[in-house]
Amino acid sequence: METLDLLSQGFGLVLQPLNIALIIGGCALGLFIGAMPGLGSVNGVAILLPMTFLVPPAGAIIFLAAIYYGAMYGGAISSIMLGIPGASTAVATTFDGRPMALKGEADRALITAAGASFIGGTISVILFTLFAPPLAEVALAFGTAEEFALMMLAFATFVGLGGDDIPKTFFSIFIGLALSAVGLDIISGEPRLIFGDLPGFFHGINFLVLAIGIYGIGEILWTIESSGGKVTISQANITVRRIMDNLRGLASSAKAIIMGSFLGYFVGILPAAGATPGSIMAYGVAKTISKDPDSFGKGNVDGVAAPEAANNAASTGSMLPMLTLGIPGSPTTAILLGGMVIWGLEPGPMLFVDHQDFVWALIASLYVANVFALLINLLFIPGFVSVLRMPFTILAPIIFVLCVIGGYAPTQSMHDVWLMLVFGVVGYLMRKLDYPMAPAVLAIVLGPLAETSMRQSLLISDGSFMIFFSRPISGPIMLVAIALFLLPLIKRLRERGGRTT
Amino acid sequence: MRRAELIMALVLAVFSAYLMWKSAELPIGWIPGKGPGGGAFPFWLxxxxxxxxxxxxxxxxxxxxxxxxxxxxxxxxxxxxxVIVVACSLAAMIGSIHIIGVYFSVPLFLLFYMRFLGAHRWSTSLSIGLLTPVVTFFFFEIALHITLPKGYTEPLFYPLYDWFM
Structure with a gap:
């Protein structure tokens, strides 16, 4: 009952005119960002975060969460109409969405995607409302050793489940953590890692500099290189009647949508997994449980419904560990977490005690954002399709300018802008060689907390690493983390064993 | 690809070694009563x-x-x-911010990119190139009170400040 009271208070705050305007604006921008090939929620949130200093923190995070949500809806539009995923989270949507569009069923695919996104989003927000308060309560008992163990678990999921090259994933984690150590030593206050004695390094490396460099500049360079070919845009005729007919047709995909929602939500909670693998797994499961698996890949509507429900559910799921434990569940929530720290809100269980109104306003805003994203999506699908015709040679320079100004605004230092350019170009060159970038962004956000919790724990234990294993909560978490670190090795040994026998 | 992989790994190895040496400027061992030294965390990373x-x-x-x-x-x-042209033009824009400021380097960059790289019409390139800094000015300087760097063009903006603030 208490949860319902708090939630209704949250709604009271969210339904204020300013916040409603922010949600509508955020959803529309998110839909646009998600629909543009090459840009996803993480790019939008990274580039636009510096622009949110205009509104109070609660408004800012509501706006960014709405972008996150809108981008999940928007990704489907270019997947279906262009056959290019608008964001990595919508990759699975192309498998059946594109064949449907080529068969002349573009409207059915788009409306199914929107409807499934809405149901996935709603189911996951309800799960979120039920899970978040008890999890935060458990987390209140956590000490520094548990905090450190949780961070190890977050990094371990990248190694065990991320699916990227193993040494390169480790490298990415290490360099992110090392870059977070630049500046003043958090305990002794001594300057450290001041490269070339440049004064700009004294205030440390802001996570936004790395995030905008990689997800703004690096991503655009990547898109410029990879979007050499021409694309054809499908036509969709959308009328009120067609919308109603297609929404009624959603019932036939109910099984796929509900499965996708639950699967997406729980996969989304895992730090390395998030919406992309969540939607691909949902696609796989939908195909397995379908009565007609052979029609998948040729335009089966369940193949659109399941991944779209899953990616929205996963985006909500990834906020659960961010808000309750202070450990982000995806690169996008890592940037949101960094933003909350800038606004003076320390994520983690204390947030539910100290800033109850903020937390519940955010949760309520997810319910509201879901409704608006659906409405905006259905009303403006033709508009978004015409926006997709905008040439990339106009969009790219505007985004570069946004990156440069966005990189300057938080610290007002040109040093950071240059550093951002270096990160963007080097990150792009590394990404071409399969170095994953998301672990580095997560690591630079978590770095200061990881270092403090490790040093304080070691101080308590007088230098013994056993403190992380002997405590009742951190011990099991560390063991799971170690198992995940070793998972790729075990897999390889198994494969080798399988080959010799 | 193969050669790039090796060069990247070697460059990153040199950078890692430099980082280890740089971290060792602070104590990297155990300090009794204070825990690990300030350099330990980055050193081991x-x-x-x-x-x-x-x-x-x-x-x-x-x-x-x-x-x-x-x-x-x-x-x-x-x-x-x-990619080299784009990266260099970006660097040129950032570099020129130090001299002529955001409000002159941004339109020049947009014009160059859209007219010469994108081959768009002059009318399109000019309108976006001129509109962007105007919107930026009102959003950052007037609404957010964040002053963007203007280099030697700073005095040109005094009348605008007097007018709007």
Whole structure:
């Protein structure tokens, strides 16, 4: 009952005119960002975060969460109409969405995607409302050793489940953590890692500099290189009647949508997994449980419904560990977490005690954002399709300018802008060689907390690493983390064993 | 691809070694009563980075990773040219911010990009190139009170400040 009271208070705050305007604006921008090939929620949130200093923190995070949500809806539009995923989270949507569009069923695919996104989003927000308060309560008992163990678990999921090259994933984690150590030593206050004695390094490396460099500049360079070919845009005729007919047709995909929602939500909670693998797994499961698996890949509507429900559910799921434990569940929530720290809100269980109104306003805003994203999506699908015709040679320079100004605004230092350019170009060159970038962004956000919790724990234990294993909560978490670190090795040994026998 | 993989791993290994040496400027051992020294955390992370580079090079020699086995080119010549031009024009824009400020370097960059790289019409390039700094000015300077760098063009903005603030 208490949860319902708090939630209704949250709604009271969210339904204020300013916040409603922010949600509508955020959803529309998110839909646009998600629909543009090459840009996803993480790019939008990274580039636009510096622009949110205009509104109070609660408004800012509501706006960014709405972008996150809108981008999940928007990704489907270019997947279906262009056959290019608008964001990595919508990759699975192309498998059946594109064949449907080529068969002349573009409207059915788009409306199914929107409807499934809405149901996935709603189911996951309800799960979120039920899970978040008890999890935060458990987390209140956590000490520094548990905090450190949780961070190890977050990094371990990248190694065990991320699916990227193993040494390169480790490298990415290490360099992110090392870059977070630049500046003043958090305990002794001594300057450290001041490269070339440049004064700009004294205030440390802001996570936004790395995030905008990689997800703004690096991503655009990547898109410029990879979007050499021409694309054809499908036509969709959308009328009120067609919308109603297609929404009624959603019932036939109910099984796929509900499965996708639950699967997406729980996969989304895992730090390395998030919406992309969540939607691909949902696609796989939908195909397995379908009565007609052979029609998948040729335009089966369940193949659109399941991944779209899953990616929205996963985006909500990834906020659960961010808000309750202070450990982000995806690169996008890592940037949101960094933003909350800038606004003076320390994520983690204390947030539910100290800033109850903020937390519940955010949760309520997810319910509201879901409704608006659906409405905006259905009303403006033709508009978004015409926006997709905008040439990339106009969009790219505007985004570069946004990156440069966005990189300057938080610290007002040109040093950071240059550093951002270096990160963007080097990150792009590394990404071409399969170095994953998301672990580095997560690591630079978590770095200061990881270092403090490790040093304080070691101080308590007088230098013994056993403190992380002997405590009742951190011990099991560390063991799971170690198992995940070793998972790729075990897999390889198994494969080798399988080959010799 | 194969050569790029090795060069990248070696460059990153040198950077890791530099980072280890730089971290060692602070104590990296145990300080009684204070716990690990300030340099310990970055030192061991840099050591880990170095270890990863060695691992990557070993796999390069044994050709056991997909990239080290690839015969594809790291970058096609025409794409390399475009990426270099874009990166250099970005650097030129950031560099010129120091001298002529955001409000002059941004339109120049947009014009260059849209007119010469994108081959858009003058009318399109000019209108976006001129509109962007105006919107930026009102959003950042007037609404957010964040002053963007203006270099030597600062005095030109005094009347605007008097007018709006």
């Amino acid at each position: 840099a050591a880990g980075m170095f270890g990863c580079c060695v691992w990557i090079v070993v796999r390069w020699i044994r050709r056991s990773s997909p990239v080290s086995n690839s015969t594809e080119r790291y970058m096609k010549a025409d794409m390399r040219r475009i």
